[in-house]
Amino acid sequence: MTAFADTEPLAWPDEADEQPRILIVDDDPAMVQALAKTLRPLGRLRFATNGRDALARLRERPDDIVLLDAQMPGLSGFEVLDAIRREPALADLPVIMVTSHSEEDFERIGLEKGAADFIAKPIRPDVVTARVRTQLRLKQANDKLKQMSANDRLNLAAALAELRESHQRLQVTAEDLRVANEGLLQFVRIASHDLREPLNTVVQFVGLVDEDHGAQLPEDARHYLQLVLRAGARMRTLLDDVVRYARLQNGEVEAPEAVPLDRVMAELRDALAGRLADTGGTLSIGPMPVVRGHPSLLSLLFQNLLANALKFHPADRRPEVLVHAQLAPGVARISVSDNGIGIAPEHRPLLFQPFQRLHRRNEYEGTGLGLALARQIAEAHGGSIGVDSLPGQGATFTVTLPLAEAGAAGTTTS
DSSP states (O other): OOOOOOOOOOOOSSOTTSOOEEEEEOSOHHHHHHHHHHHGGGSEEEEESSHHHHHHHHHHSOOSEEEEESOOSSSOHHHHHHHHHHSTTTTTOOEEEEEETTOTTHHHHHHHHTOOEEEEESOOHHHHHHHHHHHHHHHHHHHHHHHSOHHHHHHHHHHHHHHHHHHHHHHHHHHHHHHHHHHHHHHHHHIIIIIHHHHHHHHHHHHHHHHHHGGGSOHHHHHHHHHHHHHHHHHHHHHHHHHHHHHHHTTOOOOOEEEEHHHHHHHHHHHTHHHHHHHTOEEEEOOOOEEEEOHHHHHHHHHHHHHHHHHSSOTTSOOEEEEEEEEETTEEEEEEEEOSSOOOGGGGGGTTSTTOOSSOTTTSOOOSOHHHHHHHHHHHTTOEEEEEEOTTSOEEEEEEEEBOOTTOTTOOOO
């Protein structure tokens, strides 16, 4: 088990001179690290890997909030919560229980024992931050309430009630998001089978009609068949993109591994050979590093960027695409530059939004999901994606990804 020490103090938005103290109690190192990464901006962190150590730390110096794993060896999270509530000095300490989706009865038990809130695994950083921030503000308000006069207490009580109402609205919003997410996942299941099966049937039989009887059909009838085939291909691409997007939104990714990007780029160069031949374009790829991630997702990310770079260019200009890497401490920045049509400044806010098309379909094919997928993949890897462009002068998309651990085979520099 990795040993964790108190972090250095960080600025708290409301009280820059006094840092909230946050105790994270969990026996899973990966969960401790995920919570620490999310909560580090909110204050000073402390860690405990079991219930006895957590109670010892709290008795030595109470924290402002505790994030407590419900299931731990030795003292369970609920036993620790019982012990906290029995001690007068800790009785008002807000405790957020961290549970898995399968622990359906834990919320009822925890509320009966005095838990302030619940966070479900796998965690969502934005929800964790919002709930911890809310509890810290409630505690801050409650602490001030104890020091104020009766009149001030009445005024602050109203503010406290408003904060609680805001917290309740946040819980309702979180539940709405959960229901919406379940609906999206249901659509994914339908799209991956029920919609694809009749679509494949339509495309296959239209293809057979075109192949077997196309020569006997009038020219306009053959044209209509080609339109149906192209529309079917677009629909299949759209279904694939929606499925991938929904799975990324739900956090459905495998364990990361060391991924040599030179191998990924070589495979993509082969896959794009036909398009390069059709357009007369060039694709230059510099030395690539080894990053930490998921090979299939990273291939999809760079496939979208390279395909766009070869697609969005004027008809009278051969596409030229350059891929190069720059290394910084712990991260790699992979840039994909082209000499295409560029991106207008007013279009940039829409660029990475799903189903946003900046051009008519008769000008450039696409589903409007490619760059949204690219952003989701980059962020799912703990990275980012940005763009630098001027209309008519091409564009450069830069993806930041975490490097593989030191000693990973095949790491290159540029």
